[in-house]
Amino acid sequence: MRVRLSRLELGPPSLFFSILFITFALSLFIIPSAEAQSYDYKLTHNEPTTGLTIADATADLDGTTIVCLKKPLNKQCSVNNFYLRVILPNNTVIASTFKLPLDSFDYCFNIETTVLTNGWIYLTYMRSIGNSRFAQYVFPIAYNGSRGVPMLLADFNDTLPGHIFKSMVPEAGFLYAKQVGANGPVIWKRCTVTKDRSVVDCPDDGTFAPKDGAQIRNFGIFSTVGGGFSCVFATQTPNEYGAKIVNNKAQLELEILFLDPDANKATKPTTIYTGPPGIDKITLGDCGLSYDGYGYTCLLLVSTGRNQKLLQVIFHSTRPGASNAPLKTASKDIVGVDKIRPLFNGGYLLLYNFAKDGEILVKGAKMIDPEGKTIQTISLVKPVPMLNVYPRNNTIWYWENDSTSWSIVSHNLPNYTKYGGTYQSPNVITTTPLIDSEIATRRPTIDITYNIQVKPATGNVTIYATDGVKKYFRQSYSPISSQYCQLDKHNQTLTMDVLTSTFNQPNMTYYVVLDNGFVESMEDGEPILGISDGKWKFRTASIPHNNVYAPSETATVCLNSVGTSRFLQLSKSERSAFLSSLGISLASIIPTSPSRLSILEKFRVESDNDQKRVLLLIQVRAATSDMEMGVNSVIDDLNVLIKNKGITAVSRSPETMFLDENFGVRIEPNFWNKYKRHVLIAAAATLLTGLLYLLARRLNPEANNAAIFTLVLALFDFALDFAFVVRNGQDVRSLYLPSILILVFSIIFNTTTALYIMISENMRSYKFHLWTQSCAKSAAVFTVLAASNIEVLTVTNMSEA
Structure with missing residues (x-):
C-alpha cells in the first residue's frame, strides 16, 4: 500500500500531532510486514494437552503427514509419553498416545520417525545402558497407537545416532547406518518388517568404508531405484598414504559404494570426483535420483579460500565414471548454507540452520533451479525444527507450534520435469x-x-x-x-x-x-x-454385463499332486472346511458373490500316469441381476485365472494355490439332467408305438404291421430336420440358405414322387384302386405325409392288406 503525504498549512502543534498520527499509521503497515509470512497453505490444529513440542515429523508418499510430539521434562529430556498425530491428505487428524520403553529418562534426544508401509511408523530412539554406552532401537508404532516389538539396532560408546534410510522398493524395508566415532567407517544393517508390520528383522549387516588411507570428512546414504543403497564419502588423503599433494594440501575426493538388494556386501569404493589443485574443502550435500529420472546426483560445496561454489556430480549405478558441472548460484546465497537437498521435480533446496540448546533449527531456505539460480526464498517468522518436502505435489512444508496448537505450513515449488509429472516417474x-x-x-x-x-x-x-x-x-x-x-x-x-x-x-x-x-x-x-x-x-464404463442367461452349472477343477496328497490326508471335517474356504477364495478372486459359488462335498479320485488326482465339483448359480456376471462368464474367468495361476491371485491363496493350472476348469455335462425330458418323451413314444404294433398285429396278423415303426421314424426324422433348420440353421450363416433349399427341395421331390406312385399304382393294380376309392381320406393323408419321407407310402401296403 502506498501512502501519500501532503504539506499541511497548520501551526506547529497541529503539524506535530499530524506527523505523530502519520507515523503511527505507517507503523501499522510497516511493523507487521516485518513479521508477515507468505505461504500457500496452512493447517492449524489445537491441542488439548498444553506444552507439547515436536520430536520429529515425516510424510508418506500419498501425502499423509506423521508428527511425533513430546512433552519436555526439562531441557535435557522429556517424559516418556509421546503423542502421535497422523494428518491424512483430506486433513483428518488421527491422534494417539504411546510410551517409549525407557527405564530412565537420562537420554531422550534423537527421536526420528520413518514411514515404510501405510498405517505404521518406525521410530528410532536412544537410551543409556551405562558405562558411557548407548543403545539405539527401532520401535514399530501403528497410526492408532498400537505398538510393535522394539528391536535393538546397535549399541556404541559415543552419542552419534544412526539413521534409517527407506528403500525405494517398499517390501525391501530399510537400511540402518551409523558412523563409528567421528571419522570411522559406517556400519549398516539391512532390515525388513513382518507381514503384520509389528516386528523388525535385520538379517544382514556390514560396513561401508572408503579407500585405504582416506579420511572421511562427511558422508551420505541414499536409496537406489533397484531397491539397493549407496554410500558416498567426501574424503581427504594425507601425504603419508601416497596422495598427490598440491600446495601442501591433501587430495580431496568423492567416493561411492553400492549395496545391491540381493548382496550382503558393498562394492569396492569408486572415485567419482577428484578435487582440482587449490581447493581447501569439499562438503557433501544430499544425493539422490536425478530429476530427469536417469542416474543420480550429489551436491558438493567446494571451498577455495573465501570463495565457495556449488557443484553437481552426476553418475550412474551401472557404469563407471561421472561428470560434474558448477551451479550458477550467487556467493551471497551460498554463505551460511548448512544443508543442500536435491528436489524430485528439479532444482535444489538450500537450508540455513543453526544450533540452539543442542537442537538444530532451520532459520531460512532458498530454492535454486537446475542451473543454480535462486528463484524462491522461504522466509520464516521464527526458526522451525525441520523443513521437509512433499514429492507428490512438489511442496515444502515445515512445522510451527506453540504451547496450545501446531500448524503445518507449505509452499508450492516450481516443477522442472518435462515428462511424467502426474505419474511421478520422469521418464x-x-x-x-x-x-x-x-x-x-x-x-x-x-x-x-x-x-x-x-x-x-x-x-x-x-x-x-x-x-x-x-x-x-x-x-x-x-x-x-x-x-x-x-x-x-x-x-x-x-x-x-x-x-x-x-x-x-x-x-x-x-x-x-x-x-x-x-x-x-x-x-x-x-x-x-x-x-x-x-x-x-x-x-x-458403468455398463451392465452383456449376459446371455444361463442356468446354474456344475464345473470341475483338479488339485495338483501336492494338493491331492494333502487333501486325502485330511479328516472329513477338515475336508469340509477346506472346500468351504476354497469356494470363498475363488469367489473373491473372480470376483463374485460367495453365495453364487460353492464347492460340493462330493469328489472323485482319478489316476493319471499312476499318479492320483482329486477332482472337485464347483457349482455356479445363475445371476440375479444384470450387474452380476453370467454363469458362463464366471466359469470362463475362473478358467483363465487358474490356467494363468502364476500371475494371478490363484497362486496367493493358501487354498487356491493347490489347483492344477494345466487342468483349469472343465464343464463335464450331465447328460441325464440335460436330456432327461427328451429321453422320457422318446421312451413314451417308443412304448406307445410298440403297443400300437401289438394291437395291429392282433387285429390283422397278416398285414405289414411293422410299417407302423416306419411311419413313426419317418415323421420323427422329418421333425428333427425341420427343427434343426429353424433352431440352429443360423449357427453358420453361410449354410443357412443352403439348408433351407435342401429341405424345400426334398419336400417337393418326395411330394412329386408320392403323387407319381399313387397314380401309377391306381392304374396298375385294380385291388389298390378299390382301396383308394374306399379309403380316399386315408390315401390322401398318407400321400401328404409322404412329402416328409417317401417311405411313408409303405404304410399303404399294410392298409391295403
Missing part, C-alpha cells in the same frame, strides 16, 4: 489408458511410452482393482521372463497384455503399479523409476 511420456480415463471392460492391453529407449527388466507390472476402501490383486508379471509384453520398433513403447478376467467388473476403479526397474535403459542398463500405488488409475 514416462504417456500411457494408454490415460490417468482418470474410462475404458471398456475386458480391455486386452495397456501401453506405456518412455522418453528414452528401454528394454524389459526384472520389475513387475501389477494391476489392482479398488472399491475405494480395499484393493484387490488382479494380475502381476515381469516382462523379462514373460510372453505378455512387446516393445515397439523404436524401443520406447511397451504393450502389456491383460487377461480377460482382469478388467471384468463395470464401474470399477483399477490402477497399475510398475516396480522400479520394470524397464531399464537400453544404453547402459540403468534401472528406470516405476509408477507407485494409485498414480496410474482409471475406471471401467
Whole structure:
C-alpha cells in the first residue's frame, strides 16, 4: 500500500500531532510486514494437552503427514509419553498416545520417525545402558497407537545416532547406518518388517568404508531405484598414504559404494570426483535420483579460500565414471548454507540452520533451479525444527507450534520435469489408458511410452482393482521372463497384455503399479523409476454385463499332486472346511458373490500316469441381476485365472494355490439332467408305438404291421430336420440358405414322387384302386405325409392288406 503525504498549512502543534498520527499509521503497515509470512497453505490444529513440542515429523508418499510430539521434562529430556498425530491428505487428524520403553529418562534426544508401509511408523530412539554406552532401537508404532516389538539396532560408546534410510522398493524395508566415532567407517544393517508390520528383522549387516588411507570428512546414504543403497564419502588423503599433494594440501575426493538388494556386501569404493589443485574443502550435500529420472546426483560445496561454489556430480549405478558441472548460484546465497537437498521435480533446496540448546533449527531456505539460480526464498517468522518436502505435489512444508496448537505450513515449488509429472516417474511420456480415463471392460492391453529407449527388466507390472476402501490383486508379471509384453520398433513403447478376467467388473476403479526397474535403459542398463500405488488409475464404463442367461452349472477343477496328497490326508471335517474356504477364495478372486459359488462335498479320485488326482465339483448359480456376471462368464474367468495361476491371485491363496493350472476348469455335462425330458418323451413314444404294433398285429396278423415303426421314424426324422433348420440353421450363416433349399427341395421331390406312385399304382393294380376309392381320406393323408419321407407310402401296403 502506498501512502501519500501532503504539506499541511497548520501551526506547529497541529503539524506535530499530524506527523505523530502519520507515523503511527505507517507503523501499522510497516511493523507487521516485518513479521508477515507468505505461504500457500496452512493447517492449524489445537491441542488439548498444553506444552507439547515436536520430536520429529515425516510424510508418506500419498501425502499423509506423521508428527511425533513430546512433552519436555526439562531441557535435557522429556517424559516418556509421546503423542502421535497422523494428518491424512483430506486433513483428518488421527491422534494417539504411546510410551517409549525407557527405564530412565537420562537420554531422550534423537527421536526420528520413518514411514515404510501405510498405517505404521518406525521410530528410532536412544537410551543409556551405562558405562558411557548407548543403545539405539527401532520401535514399530501403528497410526492408532498400537505398538510393535522394539528391536535393538546397535549399541556404541559415543552419542552419534544412526539413521534409517527407506528403500525405494517398499517390501525391501530399510537400511540402518551409523558412523563409528567421528571419522570411522559406517556400519549398516539391512532390515525388513513382518507381514503384520509389528516386528523388525535385520538379517544382514556390514560396513561401508572408503579407500585405504582416506579420511572421511562427511558422508551420505541414499536409496537406489533397484531397491539397493549407496554410500558416498567426501574424503581427504594425507601425504603419508601416497596422495598427490598440491600446495601442501591433501587430495580431496568423492567416493561411492553400492549395496545391491540381493548382496550382503558393498562394492569396492569408486572415485567419482577428484578435487582440482587449490581447493581447501569439499562438503557433501544430499544425493539422490536425478530429476530427469536417469542416474543420480550429489551436491558438493567446494571451498577455495573465501570463495565457495556449488557443484553437481552426476553418475550412474551401472557404469563407471561421472561428470560434474558448477551451479550458477550467487556467493551471497551460498554463505551460511548448512544443508543442500536435491528436489524430485528439479532444482535444489538450500537450508540455513543453526544450533540452539543442542537442537538444530532451520532459520531460512532458498530454492535454486537446475542451473543454480535462486528463484524462491522461504522466509520464516521464527526458526522451525525441520523443513521437509512433499514429492507428490512438489511442496515444502515445515512445522510451527506453540504451547496450545501446531500448524503445518507449505509452499508450492516450481516443477522442472518435462515428462511424467502426474505419474511421478520422469521418464514416462504417456500411457494408454490415460490417468482418470474410462475404458471398456475386458480391455486386452495397456501401453506405456518412455522418453528414452528401454528394454524389459526384472520389475513387475501389477494391476489392482479398488472399491475405494480395499484393493484387490488382479494380475502381476515381469516382462523379462514373460510372453505378455512387446516393445515397439523404436524401443520406447511397451504393450502389456491383460487377461480377460482382469478388467471384468463395470464401474470399477483399477490402477497399475510398475516396480522400479520394470524397464531399464537400453544404453547402459540403468534401472528406470516405476509408477507407485494409485498414480496410474482409471475406471471401467458403468455398463451392465452383456449376459446371455444361463442356468446354474456344475464345473470341475483338479488339485495338483501336492494338493491331492494333502487333501486325502485330511479328516472329513477338515475336508469340509477346506472346500468351504476354497469356494470363498475363488469367489473373491473372480470376483463374485460367495453365495453364487460353492464347492460340493462330493469328489472323485482319478489316476493319471499312476499318479492320483482329486477332482472337485464347483457349482455356479445363475445371476440375479444384470450387474452380476453370467454363469458362463464366471466359469470362463475362473478358467483363465487358474490356467494363468502364476500371475494371478490363484497362486496367493493358501487354498487356491493347490489347483492344477494345466487342468483349469472343465464343464463335464450331465447328460441325464440335460436330456432327461427328451429321453422320457422318446421312451413314451417308443412304448406307445410298440403297443400300437401289438394291437395291429392282433387285429390283422397278416398285414405289414411293422410299417407302423416306419411311419413313426419317418415323421420323427422329418421333425428333427425341420427343427434343426429353424433352431440352429443360423449357427453358420453361410449354410443357412443352403439348408433351407435342401429341405424345400426334398419336400417337393418326395411330394412329386408320392403323387407319381399313387397314380401309377391306381392304374396298375385294380385291388389298390378299390382301396383308394374306399379309403380316399386315408390315401390322401398318407400321400401328404409322404412329402416328409417317401417311405411313408409303405404304410399303404399294410392298409391295403
